[in-house]
Amino acid sequence: xxxxxxxxxxxxxxxxxxxxxxxxxxxxxxxxxxxxxxxxxxxxxxxxxxxxxxxxxxxxxxxxxxxxxxxxxxxxxxxxxxxxxxxxxxxxxxxxxxxxxxxxxxxxxxxxxxxxxxxxxxxxxxxxxxxxxxxxxxxxxxxxxxxxxxxxxxxxxxxxxxxxxxxxxxxxxxxxxxxxxxxxxxxxxxxx
Ligand SMILES: Cc1cc2nc3c(=O)[nH]c(=O)nc-3n(C[C@H](O)[C@H](O)[C@H](O)COP(=O)(O)O)c2cc1C
Numbered sequence: 001x002x003x004x005x006x007x008x009x010x011x012x013x014x015x016x017x018x019x020x021x022x023x024x025x026x027x028x029x030x031x032x033x034x035x036x037x038x039x040x041x042x043x044x045x046x047x048x049x050x051x052x053x054x055x056x057x058x059x060x061x062x063x064x065x066x067x068x069x070x071x072x073x074x075x076x077x078x079x080x081x082x083x084x085x086x087x088x089x090x091x092x093x094x095x096x097x098x099x100x101x102x103x104x105x106x107x108x109x110x111x112x113x114x115x116x117x118x119x120x121x122x123x124x125x126x127x128x129x130x131x132x133x134x135x136x137x138x139x140x141x142x143x144x145x146x147x148x149x150x151x152x153x154x155x156x157x158x159x160x161x162x163x164x165x166x167x168x169x170x171x172x173x174x175x176x177x178x179x180x181x182x183x184x185x186x187x188x189x190x191x192x
Pocket of ligand 1: 033034035036037038039040053054055057058059060061083084086087088089090091092168
């Protein structure tokens with residue numbers, strides 16, 4: 001079968017991606033705001049840098065620039081409805097913590113809380129921002145990582161036999177991994 005051809009924007013070739021929920025303090029309203037952000041990436045291990053791409057139209061964008069910090073929170077697959085709902089609301093007009101009765105964990109290194117339900121969260125201090133097309137790449141230095149007990153093994157690798165991470169496929173569709181992906185492939189490509 002011949003390959004198909006798409007114009008940019010009509011095919012989500014960059015998914016699946018690990019779903020991330022970004023948390024930011026909203027000091028003026030004495031609350032915290034959470035928004036799903038699929039476009040995130042680790043950027044450096046030393047220093048530990050993590051990047052999130054936020055549209056300047058989001059309320060979260062405004063809040064990160066104000067507070068200079070954010071948390072990134074990772075959920076298991078069962079929480080897909082929460083991610084979807086958080087993405088339909090804006091902290092501009094809804095206190096999502098109150099409306100969705102979200103339980104928070106206070107920050108340890110910084111003062112931005114994490115989502116209690118997350119299997120892993122990281123507190124990030126905003127270091128840089130870059131305009132990239134219609135997004136802003138916000139680069140945070142990871143200050144502290146919080147994980148659920150037994151979510152990661154001694155090498156710091158996610159236990160897929162215990163946890164089903166939430167992946168995003170695009171177009172409001174979600175997925176997760178299967179335990180088969182625990183296999184460590186042999187290096188090199190074998191010729192048949
Ligand atoms: C699954 C999913 C992934 C999303 N990924 C991003 C993203 O990478 N960057 C972004 O700016 N908005 C993204 N959004 C949209 C924002 O989450 C959405 O506009 C949200 O309402 C913003 O909330 P806020 O105004 O409270 O910040 C995503 C939404 C969903 C549901």
